[in-house]
Amino acid sequence: MLNNKVKDTVSTKDYEVAQRLIVQINSFVSQSDMVINKETKVATSDFVLEDDSSSSQENLLHSSGLLSKGRKKNHNGVNKVTVHWNYVHICIDKNTANMIKNGGIGAAGFLMGKVPNPYVGTVAGAVAGILSGLTINRGVWIDVNYFATGLSKFGWQ
Structure with a gap:
């Protein structure tokens, strides 16, 4: 949801359109296999859990699913x-x-x-x-x- 202060800087029509888009996107994300990054507010399905035995704390985070790393990119790019x-x-x-x-x-x-x-x-x-x-x-x-x-x-x- 948008902050109500946004209403002071955009037209009512733009505010309503933005609200509608947010509802549509949230619905799409909830019906897909995407996850929203709580810090960036970006939805993506491009996460792979990796096992790293360098520390017991990292192992705990990995095994609990709390630590995700992005897929590695190559020179051809990624989809x-x-x-x-x-x-x-x-x-x-x-x-x-x-x-x-x-x-x-x-x-x-x-x-x-x-x-x-x-x-x-x-x-x-x-x-x-x-x-x-x-x-x-x-x-x-x-x-x-x-x-x-x-x-x-x-x-x-």
Whole structure:
């Protein structure tokens, strides 16, 4: 939920839209296998528990599921989607990006289940548009803001 002080800086319409987006995203996250990081407020399913025997305290944290480490990245990039209240951050590895670009798989198919349903079309259109104009030699990341309904930014992994 948004802080009520936000009402002093945005229009009533924008506040209501933001509230609606937050409810939709929270519902999507609760129905998926994603977890919300309590510090960053980012939802992701990209966590892997690793066993590290360097200390008994770390072992306790690992065995209890309280300590998670992200997957290791390689030069080709990774496939990962993180969901924020107003945008999605999409990481696509080199091979998948080339398959989407060349029509081997559809952007919407790749994103289905990873992006809230009302926004799959918008996000898939942005992803396909970006990839179509690139020579893809490594992984790419793309931010699509569905609050502003469009591409925010993109870059290389």
